[in-house]
Amino acid sequence: MDDYWIAVIAALLPTVVVVGLLVFVLRSILRMDRTERRVYAKVEAEERKKRGLAPRDESAV
Numbered sequence: 001m002d003d004y005w006i007a008v009i010a011a012l013l014p015t016v017v018v019v020g021l022l023v024f025v026l027r028s029i030l031r032m033d034r035t036e037r038r039v040y041a042k043v044e045a046e047e048r049k050k051r052g053l054a055p056r057d058e059s060a061v
Helices: 002-050
Strands: none
Touching: none
């Protein structure tokens, strides 16, 4: 019976590892996108302020 559970774990382990890596990569991509959007909005607000334009209307988006 011990060989059965070892075989089950050996069969499932690669799938679990690949899913874990996929989750890690997707989470990293989403975090980078969120950070990039935040930085872009900050730069855009600074440029609008420099040019004397009104702040961007967030409700229109």
